[in-house]
Amino acid sequence: MSEDKNKLEHIRHSLAHILASAVLEMFPQAQLGVGPVIEHGFYYDFLLPRTLTPEDLGKLEKRMRALVKEKLAFERMEMSTGEAKKFFAERKQPFKIELIEDIEKFGTTELQRAEGVEHRAANSKPLALSSKPTTVTLYKTGKFIDLCRGGHVENTSEISADSFKLDKISGAYWRGDQKNPQLQRIYGLAFENSEALAAHLRFLEEVAKRDHKKLGSELELFMFHHTAPGMPYWLPKGVIIYNELINFWRHEHIKYGYQEIVSPLLNKKELYEISGHFEHYWQDMFVADQGEGEVEVEGELYGIKAMNCPNAMVVFGSKGRSYRELPLRLSDTDMLHRFELSGTLNGLLRVREFRQDDAHCFVMEDQIPQEYERILEIVKRFYAIFKLEYSLRLGTRPEIFMGDIATWNKAEAQLTRILKESGKPYTIKEGDGAFYGPKVDILMNDALGRQWQMGTIQLDFQQPRRFKLEYTAQDGSRKTPVAIHRVIYGSLERFIGILIEHFAGAFPVWLSPVQVYIGTVGEAHRVGAQKLGKQLAEAGIRVEVDDGADTVGYKIRKAEKQKIPYMLIIGDKEKSLQKLTVRIRGQQRQPVMTLAAFVKRVRKEIAEKV
């Protein structure tokens, strides 16, 4: 870690202490949780006698500035764990006592991370320590003393009083567990100086301009209605992008030997009982409701599909299969519905209705590595087209799973080997696999830097067995295939959301809903503009002709705001020269070229997807 970064972390960590100190002054009975450093600042969790208001934040911020200006030293203290527990018991800080007990037992208070591997809280194991710690450190700033491992500035004089800002309040469960009490979390932004803080605030303003929800409505790509929360309406321009992505996907997957199927959106619960989803997923599915209370159609319970795999299994099992057919790759893009919690919905990034660019590859066991390689090759090709950065993450056996541990271990070992051999860096998230098998996820960030799971490649030994799928092997024996579930985009909805933010709405030509805008100068140019529009449309280019009475400046403004890649203004000059003046998005220079040259250029860009 560099000196500067270290210093910044110390500033942020120190400010968390100052915040806690200010909160304790305001609420002497406040119980303190934890207050770590985060990407652009810090937070601290509190159990308070009443709900904080935005006004409280202002007051706390003011008090923090005053404390910082008092030039308080951070004094290190050491106590035995017993003394420390007594100390915090006297001060009625049960959360701190819990942390000390963790230190005694595990040597750490951290639940999320151990040895570079992410753990789910419930899954984390005590560290095997040769010697358990018997003392803990505390830090004193002014009157405030907190349990802390350290990493502060020496004195608050090292912090500039205008380099931080209390940002927002939210709820957070103690130790990240829904069963625990919910604390109030105060987030703060903090930097070395006021300029860096101002720069970050400007950055956030820029980020807000890329927000796919804002651009989606400005560019008329999609919308929502309160009667369908989490279920997007795709508008004509958005459908163009949607279809371009699917067309490209179809075209590529035919080349890779995939066959597309379409299957029912509604199946009896029996199907999900076989697949295991009834037991593991039914509460997250929408079910068909006919009549009161019970959800049934003619006495049968139906579920709207939340995943395609059970029906892919049905198709595989619909006839006798031979080893010669394997790998058998069945793809589909049917609409899926998942009952996501209302508080988690977020524009296109988290919806209740979506399509996955799904496929299920049925393979023999020894074909797994090569099929995985083939899929990773598709991933690489797709993400390169969009110039998107992604990372891979292995998800291992969850707490609740199907099948036997030996099969799981074998599958996880296989995936680990494939990932290592791929050469692409990856992380591991323990317990994050699907209930039927381990998985490799493709992760990407949105404009705010939040990480989202996009594609996923999941290994499944369970469902083929449960559906009693088999193929005839070369030796005439019956064998169960292995299924690989995989999506490349992930969901089209989420992918388009990320794409909008990635391109800030300025899509490459092949995805642009309108590729060429034609605007007339005057009345005399209408016929020519219409003719030109027709010629471009016939060349397979999406074109919009605007021959209205508005000024040229206004027409250009309209097209610019729609982020259309090419603009052609047609006037006397173009008429007499028989050439086009081409205004290119994001460029100053306006080259003059013949219609043929322009068409060639645009068609090349569409074909090459640049």
Add this chain to the structure above:
RNA sequence: GCCGAUGUAGCUCAAUGGCAGAGCAACGCUUUUGUAAAGCGUAGGUUGUCGGUUCAACUCCGACCAUCGGCUCCA
């Protein structure tokens, strides 16, 4: 689902208990314009929904719905 914030015309926002307004967009008329906003006019509202308080509610209170930021979850 939990915590918090927000919800006024298609969009961006005014109006703090006393007649709901502006700019842009839309529509009409005039203008036919040379590379990011021509002029004038018209229309547009049960202020998210339902209930309560009040002589009077966009404004105060309650419930619900939706959206946003977190938490938990997750493609």
